[in-house]
Structure formats: structure tokens, C-alpha cells
Amino acid sequence: MAPQEKLRKRIxxxxxxxxxxxxxxxxxxxxxxxxxxxxxxxxxxxxxxxCKSPLMLNEHNNGRDHLPSYCVDxxxxxxxxxxxxxxxxxxxxxxx
Numbered sequence: 001m002a003p004q005e006k007l008r009k010r011i012x013x014x015x016x017x018x019x020x021x022x023x024x025x026x027x028x029x030x031x032x033x034x035x036x037x038x039x040x041x042x043x044x045x046x047x048x049x050x051c052k053s054p055l056m057l058n059e060h061n062n063g064r065d066h067l068p069s070y071c072v073d074x075x076x077x078x079x080x081x082x083x084x085x086x087x088x089x090x091x092x093x094x095x096x
Contacts, residue, residue, distance in 0.1 A: 004084075007032055011085050018072040023059050026067070026075055030055070033082070051078050 011029060014021050023044070030037070035048040035055070042060030055078050057071050079085035 008084055011079050015072060015076045015079075015085060018069045018076075019066065021067050021072050022065060023057055023067055026057060026072075029075075029079075048078055048082070051081055053078075 007029065014025055014029070027037075027044075030046050030048065033048055035046040037044045037046045042058060044057045044059065046055040046057070048055060055074055057075075058068055076085060080087075
């Protein structure tokens with residue numbers, strides 16, 4: 001498993017650019033957390049240890065390589081649940 005501080009920095013960096021994140025980048029974090037994924041045609045559903053609900057990554061985004069921003073928002077919520085991400089007080093969330 002990656003050191004906690006490195007993992008936290010990577011999570012924050014991904015969340016900060018929520019409209020420009022590839023699936024592989026989030027999958028790297030999930031691998032460090034020992035998440036188990038199940039792939040369908042355009043989606044991957046991950047069960048993350050110690051999380052109440054699974055994380056869904058929708059890879060079908062109208063021909064773009066990046067994940068839809070709502071997938072990154074769900075990732076943010078799961079990482080907050082684990083205590084690996086805490087938003088800054090001054091942080092603003094981009095509108096779609």
C-alpha cells in the first residue's frame with residue numbers, strides 16, 4: 001500500500017481537476033486501497049473496504065477519454081468517508 005501522505009496528495013490532486021481525470025488514475029488509488037472491481041461494457045463498480053456504498057466509474061463519456069465529473073464527485077465522497085480527503089474551507093466546487 002502507498003504511504004498515506006502520498007495517497008492523500010494524489011487524491012486531492014485528482015479531485016481538484018475533476019473534469020480532467022482518466023479512469024486509470026482513479027483505479028491506481030483504488031488498487032492502493034485493495035478495492036475489488038467488477039467490469040461491464042462501459043462501467044466498473046468498485047467495492048472499497050470500509051466504505052458503505054460501492055463506487056461506480058462510467059467509462060462511456062461521449063467519446064472523451066476522461067471520466068464524467070459526477071464519477072469524480074462520487075470518488076471524492078468515498079475518499080471523504082474513509083478520511084483520506086477533507087476539502088479546504090476555501091475550496092469551491094465547479095458547476096457543470
